[in-house]
Amino acid sequence: MQDEDFMTIRLxxxxxxxxxxxxxxxxxxxxxxxxxxxxxxxxxxEHGACGSCTVLVDGQSVRSCLMxxxxxxxxxxxxxxxxxxxxxxxxxxxxxxEKQGLQCGFCTPGFLMTAYELLQHNPNPSEExxxxxxxxxxxxxxxxxxxxxxxxxxxxxxxxxxAVPSGTGA
Amino acid sequence: xKPPKFHYFAPQSVGEALALLxxxxxxxxxxxxxQSLVPLMNMRLVHPGVLVDINNIDELAYINVWDGGxxxxxLTRDATLxxxxxxxxxxxxxxxAAHHVGHPAxxxxxxxxxxxxxxxxxxxxxAVMVALNAEFVARNLSGTxxxxxxxxxxxxxxxxxxxxxxxxxLRIPGLPSRSGSTFVEFxxxxxxxxxxxxxxxVALDEDGTIADARLGLCSVGPSPVRPQAAEALLRGQRxxxxxxxxxxxxxxxxxxxxxxxxxxxxxxxRHLAGVLTKQALATAAERAEGNR
Numbered sequence: 001m002q003d004e005d006f007m008t009i010r011l012x013x014x015x016x017x018x019x020x021x022x023x024x025x026x027x028x029x030x031x032x033x034x035x036x037x038x039x040x041x042x043x044x045x046e047h048g049a050c051g052s053c054t055v056l057v058d059g060q061s062v063r064s065c066l067m068x069x070x071x072x073x074x075x076x077x078x079x080x081x082x083x084x085x086x087x088x089x090x091x092x093x094x095x096x097x098e099k100q101g102l103q104c105g106f107c108t109p110g111f112l113m114t115a116y117e118l119l120q121h122n123p124n125p126s127e128e129x130x131x132x133x134x135x136x137x138x139x140x141x142x143x144x145x146x147x148x149x150x151x152x153x154x155x156x157x158x159x160x161x162x163a164v165p166s167g168t169g170a
Numbered sequence: 171x172k173p174p175k176f177h178y179f180a181p182q183s184v185g186e187a188l189a190l191l192x193x194x195x196x197x198x199x200x201x202x203x204x205q206s207l208v209p210l211m212n213m214r215l216v217h218p219g220v221l222v223d224i225n226n227i228d229e230l231a232y233i234n235v236w237d238g239g240x241x242x243x244x245l246t247r248d249a250t251l252x253x254x255x256x257x258x259x260x261x262x263x264x265x266x267a268a269h270h271v272g273h274p275a276x277x278x279x280x281x282x283x284x285x286x287x288x289x290x291x292x293x294x295x296x297a298v299m300v301a302l303n304a305e306f307v308a309r310n311l312s313g314t315x316x317x318x319x320x321x322x323x324x325x326x327x328x329x330x331x332x333x334x335x336x337x338x339x340l341r342i343p344g345l346p347s348r349s350g351s352t353f354v355e356f357x358x359x360x361x362x363x364x365x366x367x368x369x370x371x372v373a374l375d376e377d378g379t380i381a382d383a384r385l386g387l388c389s390v391g392p393s394p395v396r397p398q399a400a401e402a403l404l405r406g407q408r409x410x411x412x413x414x415x416x417x418x419x420x421x422x423x424x425x426x427x428x429x430x431x432x433x434x435x436x437x438x439x440r441h442l443a444g445v446l447t448k449q450a451l452a453t454a455a456e457r458a459e460g461n462r
C-alpha cells in the first residue's frame with residue numbers, strides 16, 4: 001500500500017482536517033501552499049538554511065522544506081494563518097507591526113512561528129535566549145534588532161493579559 | 171529544488187525496517203530526522219529509489235541509564251539531548267554539543283543516530299562519541315554487532331555501517347566521579363557548521379592532578395580526531411594553563427589535513443583547534459573540581 005506512487009494522508013492544519021492524495025516526494029511546504037492554499041508559509045532556500053518555511057508540527061517548530069507531507073500524516077500542523085483569532089492578530093503579530101519587526105515581510109511567517117514556539121516554552125525569555133532561538137531564521141531587511149524588540153514586547157503583552165484572569169488570587 | 175521520485179515506506183518496527191532494507195538493498199536509504207538527507211535530495215545530490223522512514227519506530231527513541239553511563243536510542247532527537255536531565259547530569263559534554271547542532275527547528279527533527287550514520291566531518295556528535303569511548307549497536311536481519319566509535323568513522327561521510335544495517339543504540343560508558351566535560355566550537359554564525367570544535371573530558375586524582383583526559387575534535391579532518399598524544403601529555407600533570415597549552419600544541423601538530431575553504435583556511439582551523447582545546451580543557455577541569 002505504501003509503495004504506490006500516491007498516498008492518501010490526513011493533515012490537521014490550524015484545527016481543520018484535510019484528506020488529500022499526495023506523491024511521497026512532495027514537501028510539506030509545497031503541499032501546504034499549493035494543495036491547501038496556506039500560502040503564508042514562504043519557501044526561501046528549500047534546503048533548511050533560511051527558516052522562512054518554519055511551521056509547527058504537533059507544537060514543535062520544523063522546517064517544512066525538510067519534511068515530506070506524508071510524514072505529517074495524522075499530525076497537527078500550525079501555520080502562520082493559525083495565529084490570529086476571530087480576526088484579531090496574535091500579540092506577536094501585533095508587536096511585529098508596532099515595533100516594525102518586518103520590512104518586506106517574506107521571512108516574517110517563519111520568525112513568528114519560531115517565536116511562538118519559544119514563548120510557549122519560555123514566556124519570559126532574555127534577549128540572549130530570543131536571539132539564540134531566532135538564530136535559524138534569516139532576515140535580509142531589518143537587521144534583527146526590531147524583531148528581537150517585537151518578541152520582547154509580545155512576551156510582555158502575553159504575560160499581562162495572562163495575569164488578568166488569575167489576578168484574583170493571593 | 172524539489173526531491174526526485176522515490177518509493178516510501180514507514181515501518182513501525184526495526185524488524186520491518188530491516189526487511190525493507192534487505193528487500194531493496196542498494197536502492198534504499200534510511201530516513202531519520204531528514205535534516206541532512208532531505209536537503210541533499212532537494213538539491214538532487216542523492217536520489218534514493220526507496221526511503222525507509224524510521225520516524226514511526228518508537229522503540230528507537232529513548233535515553234536509559236546503562237552501566238553507569240547512558241544508552242541512547244538512535245531516533246532520539248537532538249532537542250531531547252539538550253533538555254534531558256539524565257544527560258545533563260551524567261554527560262554534560264553531550265548536552266553542550268547537542269546545543270550546537272543547527273537551530274531549534276532543526277534539533278526538533280534531527281536525530282542522534284542520523285548524525286552518527288551521516289558522519290559529516292563538521293558534525294559535533296561523532297567527535298563527542300569518539301572522546302567518550304562510545305560504542306554503537308548496529309542491527310541487520312541476521313543479528314546485532316557493536317562497533318567502537320573509534321572504528322566506526324572511516325572518512326568523509328563514510329562509516330563502517332554495512333548495507334542492510336540500521337544503527338539502533340549508542341552506548342556511552344559513565345565518567346569517573348571526579349570528572350568534568352564540555353564541548354566548545356567556533357562557527358561564523360550561531361548554528362552554522364563549526365570551523366573547529368572540541369570535546370574534552372578531564373578526570374582528576376585525589377591529589378588534584380589529571381588522572382585522565384580525553385579529547386575529540388570535529389571539522390579539522392575527514393573524520394573525528396582523537397589526539398591521543400595530547401591526552402598522554404596531560405596525565406599526571408597539574409590542571410593549569412601550562413598543561414592546556416602543551417596539549418593544544420600537541421593537537422595542532424597532528425592536524426595535517428583540515429579542510430581549507432571559503433569559510434576558513436586549513437591554518438586558521440588548526441589555530442582554532444588549539445585555542446578551543448585550551449578552552450575546553452579548562453572548562454572540563456573546572457567542572458571536575460566542582461564534582462569533588
